[in-house]
Amino acid sequence: MIPTIASSRFFRFSYIFYVACFFIFLMAPLVVVAVFSFNDSMFPSLPWNGGTLDWYFNDTEPKLGIFHDSELLESIWTSVSIAIATTIASLALATCNAFLFEREQFPGKNLLYILMLTPLVIPGVILGVSILVFSSSIANWVEMQFGYDIEALRPGLTLVIIGQFAFITTISTLVISARLRKFDSTLEEAAMNLGANRMTAIATVTLPYLKPALIGAGIVSFLMSFENFNTTLMLVGSDAPLTIAMFDRLKEGSTPVLNAVSVILMTGSACLALLSLFVQRKEA
Amino acid sequence: MSPAHSASLSSTSKIGLWLLLAPILLWLSLLIILPHVDMVLISLQERISSRNYSFSVSNYTAFFTEPLYWNTFVRTAVMSIIATALTLLIAFPISYYIAKMLTGRLKTALFVLCLIPFWVSELVRTYGWMIILRETGLISTFLQWAGLADQPIEMLYNDAAIMVGLIYTSMLFMVVPLVSTLDSLDNSLIEAGYDLGGNSWNVLKDIIIPHAMPGIVSGCIVVFMLTLGNYLTPTLLGGKDSLWFTEQIYTQFITRFNWEQGAAFGMLLLFLSSLIVWAGLKLSKQSFSKVMS
Numbered sequence: 001m002i003p004t005i006a007s008s009r010f011f012r013f014s015y016i017f018y019v020a021c022f023f024i025f026l027m028a029p030l031v032v033v034a035v036f037s038f039n040d041s042m043f044p045s046l047p048w049n050g051g052t053l054d055w056y057f058n059d060t061e062p063k064l065g066i067f068h069d070s071e072l073l074e075s076i077w078t079s080v081s082i083a084i085a086t087t088i089a090s091l092a093l094a095t096c097n098a099f100l101f102e103r104e105q106f107p108g109k110n111l112l113y114i115l116m117l118t119p120l121v122i123p124g125v126i127l128g129v130s131i132l133v134f135s136s137s138i139a140n141w142v143e144m145q146f147g148y149d150i151e152a153l154r155p156g157l158t159l160v161i162i163g164q165f166a167f168i169t170t171i172s173t174l175v176i177s178a179r180l181r182k183f184d185s186t187l188e189e190a191a192m193n194l195g196a197n198r199m200t201a202i203a204t205v206t207l208p209y210l211k212p213a214l215i216g217a218g219i220v221s222f223l224m225s226f227e228n229f230n231t232t233l234m235l236v237g238s239d240a241p242l243t244i245a246m247f248d249r250l251k252e253g254s255t256p257v258l259n260a261v262s263v264i265l266m267t268g269s270a271c272l273a274l275l276s277l278f279v280q281r282k283e284a
Numbered sequence: 285m286s287p288a289h290s291a292s293l294s295s296t297s298k299i300g301l302w303l304l305l306a307p308i309l310l311w312l313s314l315l316i317i318l319p320h321v322d323m324v325l326i327s328l329q330e331r332i333s334s335r336n337y338s339f340s341v342s343n344y345t346a347f348f349t350e351p352l353y354w355n356t357f358v359r360t361a362v363m364s365i366i367a368t369a370l371t372l373l374i375a376f377p378i379s380y381y382i383a384k385m386l387t388g389r390l391k392t393a394l395f396v397l398c399l400i401p402f403w404v405s406e407l408v409r410t411y412g413w414m415i416i417l418r419e420t421g422l423i424s425t426f427l428q429w430a431g432l433a434d435q436p437i438e439m440l441y442n443d444a445a446i447m448v449g450l451i452y453t454s455m456l457f458m459v460v461p462l463v464s465t466l467d468s469l470d471n472s473l474i475e476a477g478y479d480l481g482g483n484s485w486n487v488l489k490d491i492i493i494p495h496a497m498p499g500i501v502s503g504c505i506v507v508f509m510l511t512l513g514n515y516l517t518p519t520l521l522g523g524k525d526s527l528w529f530t531e532q533i534y535t536q537f538i539t540r541f542n543w544e545q546g547a548a549f550g551m552l553l554l555f556l557s558s559l560i561v562w563a564g565l566k567l568s569k570q571s572f573s574k575v576m577s
Contacts, residue, residue, distance in 0.1 A: 007484075015381065022378050023394075026401055026455070029412025032422065036415055044411075045420035093307050100304040114573055115312050121505070121561055122316075123513025125530045126550045129537055130319035133547060137322055166315040198300075227405035229516050230530070234537065243407050250411060250520060262408040269403040277396070 030266065037259030044256045055260040066260040075245035076261075082157060082241055083225040086164045090221050091214060093165075094172030098210075101173075102180045119167035124230025131163045132234050156237030163231045168224050172217040179213035180206075212279050219276040223269060320554075327547035343548035353532065353549070360529040361556060363443070364511040367450040371458045371507050372500065374451065379462035380492070384471070395463060402456040410520050413449050414440060417521070441523035449517040454510060458503040465499030466492070501568040505561050512557050529553055 036044045040052035042062065058065040066072060101113060119127065132155065139153035152158040183206060191201035207214075229243045236244050242265075246258055330340035347353045382394050401409060416422045417439040427433040439445060469492065477487040493500070518528035533553065536546030565572055 015377070015385075018377060019381050022374070023397060025452070026398065029409055029416060029452070030401060030404060032415050033408060033412040043420065044415050045418060046422065046425045093311055096304050096307050100301075100308060104301050104304060106301060106305070110573075112308065112312075115316070116308065117573060119316060121509055121557065123509065123530070123553060123557060125513055125515055125533055126554050127316075127319075129533060129546060129550050130323045131315060132537070133326055133543060134319035134322045137326075162315065166311070169311060223403065227407075229406060230513060233515065233534070243405060246407050246411075247516070247520075250407070250414075258411065262404075262411060265408060266404050269405075270400070273400070273403045 033259050033262045034266065037256055037263050039256055039259075042255055044254075044259050055256045063255070064257060066257055066264065069257055072242070072245060072257070072261055075240050075242045078157070078239050079226050079241040079243070082161055082164065083222045085161045086168055086225040087218050087221040089161070089165045090169040090172045091218055093169050094176050094217060095210070095214070097169070097173040098176040098180045102177055116170060116173060119170045122167070124167070124228070125234060127167060128163055128231040128234030131159065131166065131231075135159060135162075154237065155235055157239055159235040159237070160232050160241065163235045164225045164228055167231065168221045171224065172221050175217040175220065176210060176213045179210055183209055215279045216276050219272050223272060323547045323550055326544055327551050329544050331544060337544075343545050344552075346545060347548060347552060356527045356532055357529050357552065357556070359527055360512060361560075363446065363450070364508055367447055367454065367511045368504050368508045370447070371451050371454045372504060375455060375458040375462055375503070376496075376500075379459050379466055382459075383463045383466035384469070384474075398459050399456060401452075406453055406516055409453060410449055410517050413445070413452065413521060417445055417448075440521060441525070443522070445521040446518050446526060446528075449521040450511050450514065453514065453517055454507040457506040457510065461499040461503040461506075462496060463499075465496045469495045497568055498570055501564055501570050505564050508560060508564075509557055512553065 037055050038051045038053070040049040041047070053065075055063070056065045057067055059068040097116065101109070101116075135153040139150050143149050187205050187209075188201045191205045192198065196204065227243065229247070232241060232244060233247075240248065242261070246261065249258060327343055328339055328341065329337040330342045332338055347357075378398070382391060382398070386394060414421075418424070419436045419438040419440075421439070423439060424433070424437045427437060428435070473491055473495075474487055477491045482490070513530060515528070515530040515534065518526040519531060522528065529549070530553070533546050533549045536542045536549060561572075564570075
């Protein structure tokens, strides 16, 4: 079952056929979504009524294109703001964590490492509701004691950012730690021998070395935040991020404007994915 | 190095240690540990009247006495296990093909091709399946065109549709760990297996699968976790009667505003997923921190 071992013609052909079917299965939904964004029909389904760009550029109801759909455009902006905030916060903490786990020795390190990994095995919905419950408990207590309502602890954008930050940090930590592990720490010592203090050595030698991992972790964090549904669903207030806005429309049975949004999303993710591949390629 | 100097160095590194420890401790305690503790406490409360609560396990007894809750829970677990097994069965030959049968550019290209759908949001992927499977969708229209059906067929809103969606959504998390473990298997071991008289089945069972075990386990754990906690796919592809447990949690929290019951459900789901992850690790003798990073 490796190329150097002879196998029957029939076996090889059926294997290749299987692999081909798999990739059709993998690509079909994406291709279908993209193609139907150009269908001149009120519904994202057959029959095919000819091509149109209305779902992108038309400015009147009922065929409102994405570039004129203010509700969806606003939700895209909401998602971008959430993703930027989440990415910055999780990168900062993840970098600290990477230094902590790769450089320091302290009692309880293993336990802390396992705790750091737990967000990976907590279902998103549960992480969301637990943060919802806890933040409301605090908000209710403060309101009872001081008669002041902390708006940020009620469902809304801040809570969404906090919820996403809670688990995206783990993923960023793993990415940055992996790179820091490969760092030759004698370089840092050399910088210190040449008169740099520890902070300067880290800032001028170690952080530039970590840059590809920081960019990679940043892109992954941004995309994970942008796409997140489960945790966000539980914490969302009146401003809906894109995934939630699209979900609400999908339940009502929407027009192909959703296909047009999806195509834009695919293009955006593809660009970011290529960028991250490029960054990793360059450093490798 | 003078004693004074070394003392100052160790004290700065101690401060440094605490500076690095403080953020992670705050993060873990405020966003992970305390919220779950609070959820346990809330799940053990019963509302007697407005703003008046007492300790009670009634939220848990409600779960065991109401067949709908209990059935949904078991159903979610069983469907997740089936979805995990099917994902493994489908992904293994693909991963093997990429890792062992291909080399060079083609190998990288196919591997990257596997990743592409997952850079796209889960919502878009599920939406694609809705367009394919719905009554006026591709498959139904194709079947009519080919004369295999004389009226539109609704393929959404059943368990098979949910299963397709779940497997599709999980594929990446199985393929990536499998490819990386299979990649590290030395081809000469496979050749040796054949040289010693083994057939393909022996080689697969005694050499390839044991070597791939860490990848199989980590893939299965992640896929199972994500499936069990999935909300979007069962809701959209399964319709109103998808009976998924995360949906029950959502209903209790957001629709009915019965947080006590919802918290109890959340804890039960967390307990189930932890139990199965733990059992998987024990059975395969893998360690959590190794599998997850």
